[in-house]
Amino acid sequence: MKILKFKRCFAVTLILMMLLTTTACSNGSVVGFGGSKKIDVILWNTNGDKFPEASGADLMTFAAKEYKNKTGIKVNLISIEADTQEDYFTKRIEVLLSKDQPEMILFNTRNQDELQVIEAMKNDLLHIDGMIENNGDVFDGMKSEQYCAFATLVYGNVMNNTVVSELGVEPNVGFMSAEDVESIYLKWAETKDAELNLFDYRIFSGLGLSSMVHFEDEKVMLEQDAIINKIKLNEAFVKALPERNLSSGDVNDFLAGVNKELYSKERDAMISTARLKPVNFLTKVAFNAFDMQDFSSNINDVQSGFVIGDYSFTASVGFGILDNQSKEQANAIDFANFLLSQEFQTDMQTYTSKSPKMSGSVLKTVNENGVELARSQEMLSNGKPIQDSVTQAHELISERFNQPGALHFSAISNNSTVAYEEIIKLSTEQIWGEAKTDVELRKALERLEERLNHM
Structure with missing residues (x-):
């Protein structure tokens, strides 16, 4: 009898947990039971940006919209409001350790402290060099084994x-x-x-x-x-x-x-x-x-x-994919390939052509074609x-x-x-x-x- 009660109790608890997970995911990463897919991406600290067009934040919003139009997968950009870089790092760790962990982290090379943190996170990031289709076309100085730039500004x-x-x-x-x-x-x-x-x-x-x-x-x-x-x-x-x-x-x-x-x-x-x-x-x-x-x-x-x-x-914006074994990790890798595709790398030039924004391609062939054009x-x-x-x-x-x-x-x-x-x-x-x-x-x-x- 005690065993039966325990099994019933466990089943109810499991159902409640599934319902809670579904509810939580609807506000964060992935909606279950046939809902629309999402991947969570941590945006760099944009608080205080006087010129967002030169920080790459608007370009990332554009990329997320284009990717959803193409694949149906929503890129949920997590913006962490912080007045100082130290406060941003602290809050970002909380997001990284949260139950609904993100799949990708974005960085901006305007700040050396940011790069040092990314460097220290190497054990937490996937080795993406073998996962990016256009890896050989990316400028050598714009990539490493764990992270890669996708846009530049000079x-x-x-x-x-x-x-x-x-x-x-x-x-x-x-x-x-x-x-x-x-x-x-x-x-x-x-x-x-x-x-x-x-x-x-x-x-x-x-x-x-x-x-x-x-x-x-x-x-x-x-x-x-x-x-x-x-x-x-x-x-x-x-x-x-x-x-x-x-x-x-x-x-x-x-x-x-x-x-x-x-x-x-x-x-x-x-x-x-x-x-x-x-x-x-x-x-x-x-x-x-x-x-x-x-x-x-x-x-x-x-x-x-x-x-x-x-x-x-010189500034660059780029990404690393978190090695947290999430089921959405494949989508994050696909999004990374989208960012470094010749199609998007060419489209982002047009998107920002009316003013000097964060839109320089990191692909050698796209840049060579641009010069010839x-x-x-x-x-x-x-x-x-x-x-x-x-x-x-x-x-x-x-x-x-x-x-x-x-x-x-x-x-x-x-x-x-x-x-x-x-x-x-x-x-x-x-x-x-x-x-x-x-x-x-x-x-x-x-x-x-x-x-x-x-x-």
Whole structure:
């Protein structure tokens, strides 16, 4: 009798559990008993995005809609609202450990901390390199065994060809290193039209710092000799310009955005055409890395060329598939193949063609076809071939995207941001305040390194 009661009790409990599971799934992942299929995908932290078209969030929404139209499977994008990256990571872990676990996780390479977390999750992600049909067509630097980018965005700067030609620099240069820009600005500082603008100082003092702050075995390491030489170079740049009555407090307030009046004054002077600068850093151009025709018609003209540098900004968005043995995992793999299909990689170019958004394809063949199409279309429309500088830019970006570590290119971490700010403060004090000896600078950098490693 007791056994019979137990069996009845167990059956009722099992039925209740099935009903609860069905109800839960209707709000989350998959609806059972013949309902429509879903896969759950965690979106990166989009809270605070001022330009969602450049973050890739709208592209992901577009992809989800297209995939459902094609397969009938709904992609449920899980948006985690968080004010800070740390808060986002905490909340995302809760979602990852929830009963109705997601199948896919998306990432955005604008943040190095995000990439480090993805790297640490390798044991929780499927090895997808053998599951992606177009894996061999993806730029080598845009993929790894566990995750892969599916769209890219490039920020660059507009260079004034007239000014740089007068300084003896070849115009329409596709790529410039931080050292190249420093050299040009030091030459420009000696000209009669040059004057100190704090935007120029902020730009110049930040050039090359990314190569002097390292992350090894979860430790921050500062190249002290290189940083001290950089501080001295910043001082040489400022001293070469006509002197202005500024204090270190003025400059630090400007850098922190506290002194609105000074910020507005410097901004107005920066964008004025009265004294032309070699590179207009305020005119950062965000563009689909491989929309050659749009790039050609809007960027390259008689006065300016496009500059890509190791100080510029490249962003990618990508995915990893969670190895949680869910029955929806096959759908997630299919969705990954959809994102990297030639059809979608081509369609997303059209979707974002009216403005420079996160829409650069990661497939080599799609990009090569785009260049050929741009050439033929331009020949048909105005009888002129696409500019050589545009083709060179394409080759440059393709080469860089093919390099190992391309996903991490220009990604900034919280530690990096603090390091850059503190180094520039040291530079500001050296120029406008009480100068330190090399020994004192080294001690200050040692204290900074210790603080960064305890953050």
